[in-house]
Amino acid sequence: MSALSHMSGSVGRLRAEGRTGVGVTRPGLAWAVPATVFFLLFAIVPLALVAVLSFTSWNGVDAPRFNGLANWTSLLHDPVMTQSVRLTLVLTVAGAVVQTPVSILLGVWAAGHQRNRAVLSAIFFIPLLLSATAVSVVWRAVLDPNFGVPSQMEWLFGDGNLMGSQAGALAVLTFVGMWQWTPMHALLYQGGARAIPRVLYQAAAIDGAGKVRQFLHITLPQLRNTMITSVILMLVGGLTTFDTVLILTQGGPGTDTTNSAFYMYRRAFKSFDFGEGSAIALVLVMVATLVSLAVVRLSGYDRMRSTSEGL
Amino acid sequence: MKIRASAVALGLTSVLVTTSACSSAGSSPSSGGDSGTIHVLVYGDASNKVEKQIVETFNRTSKVKAVLDTIPGADYQAKLNTVINTPQAPDVFFNWGGGSIQPYVKSDLLLPLDDMIAADPGLKGNFLPSVFNTAVIDGKSYGIPMRGTQPVLLFHNKKVLADAGLAVPRTWDELLGAVQALKAKGITPFALGGGDQWPTLMWYEYVFDRVAGPELFQKALSGDRSAWESEDAKKALGMLEQLVDAGAFGSNFDSVKFTDGGSPALLAKGKAAFELMGSWEYATQQDGNPEFAKSQLGYSGFPGIAGGKGDPANLVGNTNNFYSVLKKSKHPEAAAAFLKLMYSEEFVKAQLAIGNLPTTTNTEQFLGTAADPDYSKYQYDLVKAAPSFQLSWDQAYPPAANTPIRTAVQQFFSGKLDVDGFVRAMQALPAS
Known part of the structure; x- marks a missing residue:
């Protein structure tokens, strides 16, 4: 009872402040309408429709027919689906593990004031300007077993059958992803490194810390928030990797690199089974949501602790 | 982000389709917009030149005008669907x-052409039967051949064969002999674009045909799954396995593609001796390696297999492309008049001029006008004489x-599936 009166009291106080406060009134809900409408129309409504479609059998020609849980049970027993989720996670984790150290080193280096830094940074940045399709086509040509680099470097590549084994094909996908996306993450780290207060390094230098210790004990901890941002971007990007798979491996050899995004495309747009394609899309949405939530929770990103406390 | 985009696409398509389905239920749709036209939807590529010409010819005399709509090749099937x-x-x-049209027949969207054929028997009689039959479903005709035929042939590099002292193999044993001789010289016997997967399939289509005859696949296609585990099927698979194990394709074929020019280059540069490929290999080589195509590119049919049930003259590949008519078309009589042009003299000449090989019975008399008369004549004779021409699986x-x-x-081919595994995979195919 007393809690209730306390609450109503505070609400009353808020209202009073809202009316009397000068220039601190909250913007009206009307301002949020355009964005909300677009979000509803282009994100929530399609998502809901996909959810509905996932309980139907639909070839895109006849009207969709509800078939209950048939798509879901068949996915549950589909070895390609189970494998695709595993491959999605493998590609995602491998991408993050390989790209993060390279991006940090490149980004921190690019944040300095060395000679030729600007020119080299511009060159490193080029892959990001190319479309994923162009990048994939180029790398396919470069890695051609008979006419590309492997044919000249047999001591390293053997017969050059990179796309013929699961491990080889996954390695190629990870490598090409790294080649393409490292520049963007390096850019993030460059910005992050530039924002680190100089006084920290000056103090450390006075205390006798060398370059390596400064990097390990100042730069890295100070980049924590940048790192979380970058890793989330990598994870989301990795979960939805599609274009490189389509062009480099077509999900093969066999189904050895068929990740969930590619499998969804295959079921929906190659086999014209939109019901099952929708179910796969929903699985991806769920996996992506869970992974993002987990990263945010585990990293403490939701609490947004500052890295400048005590400065 | 990309997931969301595809989800949006999927959702929007469904919205569009459901709303349009509703509207079509209410009032009868005017197919293709206004009443005086028929719309012709084709796969967009270099052959459109002929289709444009034929549409113009049609429009000169017809009251109902034809409108040609082209969809870039890669998107064609999804757009049509x-x-x-x-x-x-x-x-x-x-x-x-x-x-490719069976689901539409099942959904009762296509017009059987048998009435048109009854009115003008030439709509059937003027085409080679082995080709025409590809678009016959449950005894009814649903398509008229409208481009060129593309049988799968065994191409070879004449110089490599001559250097190795080999003749074009006519039997399976000669083929195995060639594999050994070429391997000894460090040459990959058969270029194979395994990365594309469909070139690999061509080997199955021919070996199954030669060992078991065309009936086995027809049986399997019509729903008899036991066909895949028959003696003949296992024998064919055993022979394919033997070929792969003998190194006939080298070891890195899964990293090679036909579509990016990998396997044709192997053949042209003499790193491989043969390539089993559709008749378009010729155009591909003319494009990429004109010198080679002119003087060193040889071709032959697939060898026969001793003791097998299939006629060595049987072919596999793309029999032709077809025009089908929708049931709800408002102008079926105009469509019929349009289809009649597909065996006209003008059509045949125009197709031959751009390197396509039409499958009308009158093609023969115009073969001299083809871009490459020898090659066209060779293929035409093969197709005409073939007891069976199996459409790619x-x-x-x-x-x-x-x-x-x-x-x-x-x-x-990569050894991940054994014979039993392959049989199970084929038996699990969605029924036709």
């Missing part, structure tokens, strides 16, 4: 016959079976 049951559907559309089955077939043939 999206519009075919909407008011935006065309009246006449391009397809591959067989499995991945096109004979409906689209849903496409990927499982390609995956299985790839995995069997």
